[in-house]
Amino acid sequence: MDDEFKVTPWDVEGMVDYAKLIEEFGTSPLTDELLEKTARLTKSELPIFFRRRFFFSHRDYDKVLADYESGRGFFLYTGRGPSGPMHIGHIIPFFATKWLQEKFGVNLYVQITDDEKFLFKEKLTFDDTKRWAYDNILDIIAVGFDPDKTFIFQDSEFTKIYEMAIPIAKKINYSMARAVFGFTDQSKIGMIFYPAIQAAPTFFEKKRCLIPAAIDQDPYWRLQRDFAESLGYYKTAAIHSKFVPGLMGLEGKMSASKPETAIYLTDDPEEAGKKIWKYALTGGRATAKEQREKGGNPEKCVVFKWFEIFFEPDDKKLMERYHACKSGELLCGQCKRELIERVQAFLKEHQKKRKEAEKKVEKFKYTGELAREQWDKSIPEPLKK
Amino acid sequence: MDDEFKVTPWDVEGMVDYAKLIEEFGTSPLTDELLEKTARLTKSELPIFFRRRFFFSHRDYDKVLADYESGRGFFLYTGRGPSGPMHIGHIIPFFATKWLQEKFGVNLYVQITDDEKFLFKEKLTFDDTKRWAYDNILDIIAVGFDPDKTFIFQDSEFTKIYEMAIPIAKKINYSMARAVFGFTDQSKIGMIFYPAIQAAPTFFEKKRCLIPAAIDQDPYWRLQRDFAESLGYYKTAAIHSKFVPGLMGLEGKMSASKPETAIYLTDDPEEAGKKIWKYALTGGRATAKEQREKGGNPEKCVVFKWFEIFFEPDDKKLMERYHACKSGELLCGQCKRELIERVQAFLKEHQKKRKEAEKKVEKFKYTGELAREQWDKSIPEPLKK
Structure with missing residues (x-):
């Protein structure tokens, strides 16, 4: 390393x-x-x-x-x-x-x-x-x-x-x-x-x-x-x-200062898909033929890492993906397309909840039980009358 | 200087x-x-x-x-x-x-x-x-x-x-x-x-x-x-x-870290008088006789300075005091006693108002017009409902 x-x-x-x-x-x-x-x-x-x-x-x-x-x-x-x-x-x-x-x-x-x-x-x-x-x-x-x-x-x-x-x-x-x-x-x-x-x-x-x-x-x-x-x-x-x-790589971390390396939560799902397709680094070989013969390298693959960290909750399926890559059976294009589907589904769901969140801001910041308890300590008594 | x-x-x-x-x-x-x-x-x-x-x-x-x-x-x-x-x-x-x-x-x-x-x-x-x-x-x-x-x-x-x-x-x-x-x-x-x-x-x-x-x-x-x-x-x-x-001297400033040099607003008026009597530096001479002959030195006198800064609002009377000192007519003991009277009267009046102030704290800090205006800006709207 x-x-x-x-x-x-x-x-x-x-x-x-x-x-x-x-x-x-x-x-x-x-x-x-x-x-x-x-x-x-x-x-x-x-x-x-x-x-x-x-x-x-x-x-x-x-x-x-x-x-x-x-x-x-x-x-x-x-x-x-x-x-x-x-x-x-x-x-x-x-x-x-x-x-x-x-x-x-x-x-x-x-x-x-x-x-x-x-x-x-x-x-x-x-x-x-x-x-x-x-x-x-x-x-x-x-x-x-x-x-x-x-x-x-x-x-x-x-x-x-x-x-x-x-x-x-x-x-x-x-x-x-x-x-x-x-x-x-x-x-x-x-x-x-x-x-x-x-x-x-x-x-x-x-x-x-x-x-x-x-x-x-x-x-x-x-x-x-x-x-x-x-x-x-x-x-x-x-x-x-x-x-x-x-x-674009396993080094460092996803950074807002390099927008082409990041998927924003407010990205249009279509655009997010294109970004992944265009920029995601994989552990693939130079040609499909070579990859079928020698297999891919999931350890060096951002696409696999994203499945691992968040987008494939099922351990068994994650291991299947790992071996399918290693064996040359699963090619990068297919794998990327599957990640894109997951990311797009996540973004759509998140963006729906994000829209609903607009009505909840007041509760989380001011009027929910815990919020009120904290604000209560910060406002002097005479102002509460 | x-x-x-x-x-x-x-x-x-x-x-x-x-x-x-x-x-x-x-x-x-x-x-x-x-x-x-x-x-x-x-x-x-x-x-x-x-x-x-x-x-x-x-x-x-x-x-x-x-x-x-x-x-x-x-x-x-x-x-x-x-x-x-x-x-x-x-x-x-x-x-x-x-x-x-x-x-x-x-x-x-x-x-x-x-x-x-x-x-x-x-x-x-x-x-x-x-x-x-x-x-x-x-x-x-x-x-x-x-x-x-x-x-x-x-x-x-x-x-x-x-x-x-x-x-x-x-x-x-x-x-x-x-x-x-x-x-x-x-x-x-x-x-x-x-x-x-x-x-x-x-x-x-x-x-x-x-x-x-x-x-x-x-x-x-x-x-x-x-x-x-x-x-x-x-x-x-x-x-x-x-x-x-x-x-104790015209140098520096009255300091809370040297309590014998300061008259506190909460000092008992009797004690304050004793403190002034004991510690106040004057521009007097070594003996009363010498002072009657040569006169005092109000420029070097804390007692006179206090009259000047706060305790003698009447300009004419302040000048009379100055000349009476200079001419040797007014001796330090008399002058100190007069300052003590003024200081004690001030302390009594202040302490009366200070007692009354207890009921006014809320207004100055929270509920007076200006206070309320400022607090109003600091409390988020949802908490005012």
Whole structure:
């Protein structure tokens, strides 16, 4: 495997060696034992995200399960930086999060960081990121969370997050922040403060927080784990996912800055199909003849990877596809066409739910049970009269 | 005059040369012409703060008066860092602010920076500064502001200030902030962000903002003036006051960290009298006999300075006191006793109003006309139903 790869919260490059990442980041592998315990506690079959180790690493997930078992409970926290339209790579971890919420019956907080994206993206205005916030929230709601157990909040609106971030911001000095996030003299003071805002939701409840997110976000949580206990809270737990590769290669991750590598959730299904047909890298041979003789290479194929990560929930069928490719029986054109069908069906269904989500925004952001509970704490009593 | 003096937002040391400060800070002297125009526009006699040049310097106060004259108007903004009890040195600028509000009939925003004091004072907890916030607000209300034209807000509560600070925090990079405020690698990220929070209220209205504050706060406003116009707002105007000296000397300023130099607004009047009697530095001679012969030195006398700044509103009587001292006719004991009487009368009156203020807090913070208008913008519509 390529030795050259880089994973930071702002950049993922090269062919990622996930085993090495566990070592480098000092996290723990998500073991069979933990997954079996998850299945047992939830009395459910594990979803493909777990079965196929799309989530592959964790911090304190064992303690989360122990807390659940003992009745102390836990809560979920994840987020989205609204700098543009969401693509398939963005939404997959939300499906895993939905499974966790549903099976464990726990609260979920979704932070929409319109402040962060405005601060970190030179060219975006605050109005831009606020607009993308609304747009992205529709995609998130479409995943199907419980509206009374989910609070979707936007930093620019639910500004109580600032008050919650203050004690955190007294725990982090500039040299710590610079070491973790690579700030320079040119970094804006809003960027430097931002890690405190991202850590604050881990303190929303006096229970252990579990964050399902891609491994590149881990530095934020590592920092949180340095000071959480000194503030009277739990070190946050996390389960870490791999990256969803873009169409053009298994290296790096699907990126909004390279639109031809991504399928957006709002893409017209026809256009999405054409994009996959045109750009998707396969592990195929130079000619159909050669492929029939030598077989394809699913390990090097984006099309197969997408089936594996999301679009083929049936393990048996996935293995059949694998062997059919290896044996030269299934050619790339056929395989791509089958992926396109799945992606188009997914997009149509998602876009229908996304449309319905417009009517649910108010509930998730303000009037659902959990949302109301949180807003209630942020509005001074005399204003409620 | 002593050449060694230092004025920064966090430290005032030595005998301050105010003329030199105008040069160093690049501000303008508050001229006779501007003060005459102030008297003319307000159809009022100038208060002693102006007549005696306790406010001695400004930025764009000429433009503020022009805006008022033309009908565009302006608004006032000042603040208080709640790290302990307020003393006489803290409250005097609020009396000047009250005069401006009353005579010009304008809105006033008072920022209570419980976030700042928690972040900058290692030993204070957030609960401490929130408690001091309430305590200090009573003193501020006791000054007698218009409850429908004044919004007193606490950063930890009126967190919409965070959203307003974000565009500002994208305009200031670390090296700018470090140059102005002297941050180091050990500075907490909350401290580094804080200048954006202090600048935000200058954008509360789309009018010119006038800040009456001691000259040591000027660096904050200088920074604001660098980016205000690029964000579509006015550069803030300011009028700068001198410092109120502590009891033990004319150098530096009255400081809460040296309790024997300060008269607190909550001091028992009897105790306050004893403190003045014991600690107040005068310009007297070694013996009464010598003083009768050579006269005292009011220029070097804290007692006289306090009469001048606040406790003798009558110019004629102040001059009589000056000459009586110079001529050796008025001795220090007598003069001190007269100051003590004035201070005690002031404290009794203030403490009565402070008690009454308890019932007014809600109005100034939440339900007065201006307060409600501001809170209204910060609560999302669906929560108002």
